[in-house]
Amino acid sequence: MTTPAAPQLDAVLAEIDRGLEASLERLKALLRIKSISTDPAYAEECRRAAEWLAQDLAAEGFQASVRPTPGHPVVVAHDTGAPGAHVLFYGHYDVQPVDPIDLWNTDPFEPQLVTLSDGSRQLVCRGASDDKGQLMTFIEACRAWRAVTGRLPVGVSILLEGEEESGGKNLPPFIAANAEELKADIALVCDTDMWDRQTPSITTMLRGLVGEEVTITCADKDLHSGMFGNAARNPNQVLADIVASLRDADGRVTIDGFYDDVAELPDTVKAQWKGLGFDEKAFLAGAGLSIPAGEKDRSVLEQLWSRPTCEINGMWGGYTGEGFKTVIPAKASAKISFRLVSGMQPDRxxxxxxxHVRARLPADCSVEFKEHGGSPALTVPADGPLLNKALAALSGEWPKPAVITGSGGSIPVGGDFKRLLGLDTLFIGFAHNDDRIHSPNEKYDLTSFHKGIRSWARVLAAFAG
Amino acid sequence: MTTPAAPQLDAVLAEIDRGLEASLERLKALLRIKSISTDPAYAEECRRAAEWLAQDLAAEGFQASVRPTPGHPVVVAHDTGAPGAHVLFYGHYDVQPVDPIDLWNTDPFEPQLVTLSDGSRQLVCRGASDDKGQLMTFIEACRAWRAVTGRLPVGVSILLEGEEESGGKNLPPFIAANAEELKADIALVCDTDMWDRQTPSITTMLRGLVGEEVTITCADKDLHSGMFGNAARNPNQVLADIVASLRDADGRVTIDGFYDDVAELPDTVKAQWKGLGFDEKAFLAGAGLSIPAGEKDRSVLEQLWSRPTCEINGMWGGYTGEGFKTVIPAKASAKISFRLVSGMQPDRxxxxxxxHVRARLPADCSVEFKEHGGSPALTVPADGPLLNKALAALSGEWPKPAVITGSGGSIPVGGDFKRLLGLDTLFIGFAHNDDRIHSPNEKYDLTSFHKGIRSWARVLAAFAG
Structure with missing residues (x-):
């Protein structure tokens, strides 16, 4: 494919290759900032990450600023000098907590380059893949364009938030309040996976998310299990009974009306997904498992991309330390998340x-709920000129042609862009599903980083055409 | 009742009243030692408590020593000069952990005297009731006898251990290895409750205990619930399913053969317990509850004293910190205890x-078990000359006559004394079931302490008769 920017693209790609070590050093500097958004103890680190990014973007030539929100700040940057297409790029600088800390092989916030037995080089650090490594691929692509041509080939706005991992509710109001400033032709999000190590993908189907925390209280204080056992209601038992009731023996979620708005997958999509040749056994083996859980009459891919989930992300009550304590605790809690597919309403x-919980609560117990975010699923139209240009650009960089996929994850901002700015979003990412995001020893393939930067350079060139 | 020691008893009781403040100061000094046995971080504090007791006993006139075990040390003291009866007194100097620490009104290891609205004075501190306050009642009674008469009215040996709260296995081998030294006519244990604030009791039926820790592993690492949810087995869900399966809808424990060796309560005992006028509503209300849990066709008292239990003392898996983390953890765990009644075998x-757990484990998950102690239930013959003398002595001290009761708790040492030394045990204690043992703000009534000391002075006098 030839575009007006094409003659310069080769020089830009060469500049990316030449500057890769410097790009990597900048990523490492960002990774060393402990921007864990969900834990208030790290608020100052989140601010430092935002300031680092704004400074880096300004040094590169963007008009960049750190913008306050009631939570962690947002970074906004613009360079809209180029005529024609205008893109809004989104990433998040916040990261997941690092526990269980003892399972990390090295300091979670000191980036380590590790060479695997297959010869690939991996950058190991919290946030390497999710999302600092990914967002820097775009920033580095812009830097290379400027270094070679003195300008960007298209108009670019950048929005980097700090609450993606904490179900923060501050981004949608920020977008709404700054809608005029953030308008563009299309949004680009770099927070997703490739299909495999040879095949880039654009994700057009993302699940939504409802996060809930439930705390059950029975007695008004901790009790001695010898003095009160049997006769006093045990909230651990009540919680376990309720959690157990959430799925039936066939793995279906039993919450009333849970599947009411879930459509069966169209036969055409089913056929397309079948054509991807997804290896269920290999996928599960990558996590040390061999037998699919969940709904027993559904394929793994269908369950990951187009079926809603109900997962217990955390559960705790009573004595959990060393040794033993014969206590009946007063309270027990769980953090439970639901991934939603198209049509499901978070509030419902x-x-x-x-x-469901209240209906199963013994009469003299009480329950408290705490909301941890909610967003509907998102489906992006699977054609359109910019989507097709991006597919072609990605296909030019990688060994195999780009494919269109679904994703089990949730990236609420896509829905926000549609609702508040009228923008469709292209989800283009270079991570891999073995990157251990949210887990100890998170990593990002240096090939993802290098060819990710090159991919964005190509996408910007394609959009200029 | 008149005994040879009776003429001196009045003087001893007067000495106890006169010296109460000094007795209280000694108890406070012992309470300040943070002898949490279950947490290895407090091993040195356990040793300090043992040494403090040995010094105090030696100062009083006992031959006292701190004796090593593979775990926390044991204190042994003797004064066997008196002819006639010889008692072996048992107590434990170790205490429960103090979490949840934020529910304590004051420092858990700084004793506070609090006057309640009913005018009673309570000593608030971890270990005040369980068992430092109780064991000091006996030591102070001996001190008063010596102060007045220069000797003890009966032979006394004292055995104080430091692993009662941690399911420690080191005491039975210690008793076996020192059986000759520890022989006596009867064992006395001060680690139980009064029937009510007016009525002392001797407990003749104590449940046994089996402690288990179970850890379920599914994946070989923590997973992202968006990427793996539904398809990857969630150990929180597996654990909840298993815990929920432990009791049926009627509150009966469903473990195969669980009730096989549980005898129905004899009608005579049932009638006696009915005569105690136990107020189920008031008992539950004391814990902020109103509806009995457990087996639905059994009275609360029957469930507490003569039915086995299955309680989840702790349960944990996944992310339990602030905020939210969409993780599917690799592991989930629970600490589960069973109280056993007469006839049940801990190993079985x-x-x-x-x-039961293994039968419910999905095929590609694994389970690990950790043993936290095991002891059978104990039934003491409900008559005998020393029991009757003790009942009469206690009845002389308190407003209402002493009664014989069961107890829901477990004091394995009674079984050890029977098995290893051939000794019956009289469980005589002055605690109350609202003492919040094992809970924040544990307390001991000053009346329990004061009249407890006087009670032991009377019991020793009675045994000399």
Missing amino acids: IRKAFRD | IRKAFRD
Whole structure:
């Protein structure tokens, strides 16, 4: 494919190759900032990450600023000098907590380059893949364009948030309040996986998310299990009974109306996904498992991309330290998340879940719920000129042609862009599903980083055409 | 009742009243030692408590020593000069952990005297009731006898251990290895409750205990619930399913053979317990509850004293910190205890529980078990000359006559004394069931302490008769 920017693209790609070590050093500097958004103890580190990014973008030539929100700040940068297409790029600088800390082989916030037995080089650090490594691929591509041509080939706005990992509710109001400033022709999000190590992908189907925390209280204080056992209600038992009731023997979620708005997958999509040749056994083996869980009559890919989930992300009550304590605790809690597919309404699922819990609560116990975010699923139209240009650009960089895929994850901002700015989003990412995001020893393939930068350079060139 | 020691008893009781403040100061000094046995971080504090007691006993006139075990040390003291009866007194100097620490009104290891609205004075501190306050009642009674008469009215040996709260296995081998030294006519244990604030009791029926820790592993690392949810087995869900399966809808424990060796309560005992006028509503209300849990066709008292239990003392898996983390953890764990009644064999119950768990484990998950102690229930013959003398002595001290009761708790040492020394045990204690043992703000009534000391002075006098 030839575009007006094409003659310069080769020089830009060469500049990316030449400057890779410097690009990597900048990423490492960002990774060393402990921007864990969910834990208030790290608020100052989140601010430092935002300031680092704004400074880096300004040094590169963007008009960049750190913008306050009621939570962690947002970084906004613009360079809209180029005529024609205008893209809004989104990434997040916040990262997941690092526990269980003892399972990390090295300091979670000191980036380490590790060479695997297959010869690939991996950058190991919290946030390497999710999302600092990914967002820097775009920033580095812009830097290379400027270094070679003195300008960007298209108009670019950048929006980097700090609450993606903490179900923060501050981004949608920020987008709404700054809608005029953030308008563009299309949004680009770099927070997704490649299909495999040879095949880039654009994700057009993302699940939504409802996060809930439930705390069950029985007695008004901790009790001695010898003095009160049997006769006093044990909230650990009550919680376990309720959690156990959430799925039936066939793995279906039993919450009333849970699947009411879930459409069966169209036969055409089913056929396309079948054509991807997804290896269920290999996928599960990558996690040390061999038998699929969940709904027993659904394929793994269908369950990951187009079926809603109900997962217990955390559960705790009573004595959990060393040794033993014969206590009946007063309280027990769980953090439970639901991934939603197209058509499901977050508020309706949240209410149905709460009704399910209340209906199973013994009469003299009480329950408290805490909301941890909610967003609907997102489906992007699977054609359109910019999507097709991006597919072609990605296909030019990688060994195999780019494919269109679904994703089990949730990236609420895509829905926000549609609703608040009227923008469709292209989800283009270079991570891999063995990157251990949210887990100890998170990593990002240096090939993802290098060819990711080159990919964005190509996409910007394609959009200029 | 008149005994040879009776003429001196009044003087001893007067000495106890006169010296109460000094007795209280000694108890406070012992309470300040943070002898949490279950947490290895406090091993040195356990040693300090043992040394403090040995010094105090030696200062009083006992031949006292701190004796090593593979775990926390044991204190042994003797004064066997008196002719006639010889008692072996048992107590434990170790205490429970203090979490949840934020529910304590004051420092858990700085004793506070608090006057309640009913005018009673309470000593608030971890270990105040369980068992430092109780064991000091006996030591102070001996001190008063010596102060007045220069000797003890009966032979006394004292055995104080430091692993009662940690399911420690080191005491039975210690008793076996020192059986000759520890022989006596009867064992006395001060680690139980009064029937009510007016009525002392001797407990003749104590449940046994089996402690188990179970850890379920599914994936070989933590997973992202968006990428793996539904398809990857969630150990929180597996654990909840298993815990939920432990009791049926009627509150009966479903473990195979669990009730096989549980005898129905004899009608005579049932009638006696009915005569105690136990107020179920008031008992539950004391814990902020109103509806009995457990087996639905059994009275609360029956469930507490003569039915086995299955309680989840702790349960944890996944992310339990602030905020939210969409993780599917690799592991989930629970600490589960079973109180056993007469006839149940700890090893058999442990095996039946493990079989129950393994039978419900999905094929590609694994389970690990950790043993936290095991002891059978104990039934003491409900008559005998020393029991009757003790009942009469206690009745002389308190407003209402002493009664014989069961107890829901477990004091394995009674079984050890029977098995290893051939000794019956009289469980005589002055605690109350609202003492918040094992809970924040544990307390001991100053009346329990004061009249407890006087009670032991009377019991020793009675045994000399």
